[in-house]
Amino acid sequence: MPSNAAQTEWVSRVLGVSAHGGIQNGRDGNPAFTESALLWRDCKRDVTDKIAHLKSAILDAYADEPEVQAEVRSGLGTLDEAVAGLDGRLETTLDEAANASDPAQRRELAQRTKAIVADYIKFVASEKRIAALDDNPLGVPMGLRASLSRTLTSLVGLTRTMN
Numbered sequence: 001m002p003s004n005a006a007q008t009e010w011v012s013r014v015l016g017v018s019a020h021g022g023i024q025n026g027r028d029g030n031p032a033f034t035e036s037a038l039l040w041r042d043c044k045r046d047v048t049d050k051i052a053h054l055k056s057a058i059l060d061a062y063a064d065e066p067e068v069q070a071e072v073r074s075g076l077g078t079l080d081e082a083v084a085g086l087d088g089r090l091e092t093t094l095d096e097a098a099n100a101s102d103p104a105q106r107r108e109l110a111q112r113t114k115a116i117v118a119d120y121i122k123f124v125a126s127e128k129r130i131a132a133l134d135d136n137p138l139g140v141p142m143g144l145r146a147s148l149s150r151t152l153t154s155l156v157g158l159t160r161t162m163n
Contacts, residue, residue, distance in 0.1 A: 032161040033106070036113070037094035039158070043151035044086070050142050051079050057138045082129035083144070090116045097162070110162035117155050124148045 055076045062069040093116060097109035124130060124145060134142045 032158045033094055033098040036155050036158045054140045057140045082133055085123040114159045121152050
């Protein structure tokens with residue numbers, strides 16, 4: 001998959017095919033849904049990549065201690081739990097909205113999108129594990145809270161144009 005929303009959008013537009021994952025016909029509905037879905041996917045991919053990088057750094061830190069590294073490896077899944085509250089609801093709702101042809105259904109999905117974004121903003125602001133990942137002592141730059149907050153704030157702006 002292309003590395004950013006602009007590339008994905010370009011491939012879809014130029015080739016006339018769906019390169020948006022679950023989005024099939026966002027051009028027929030409100031483009032804010034398609035843009036929001038691409039923005040959110042890019043952000044989640046970035047978060048996943050950063051967590052994977054941190055996991056590698058943790059394992060590297062214990063490379064000379066195989067017994068400890070095995071124990072550490074068994075606990076790496078807890079890093080993913082830091083962002084588990086960012087479940088699939090938003091992506092699913094945005095895909096449904098981008099594919100909806102009925103204006104009433106799109107309006108209902110826009111309201112659902114706004115509520116989910118509000119939930120996610122509260123989660124990101126209050127989740128202590130996100131702050132712990134950002135403040136890791138391994139020298140791995142994360143910026144998860146900043147990245148997620150910036151993206152969710154952008155989504156708030158886009159929800160204002162959804163109908």
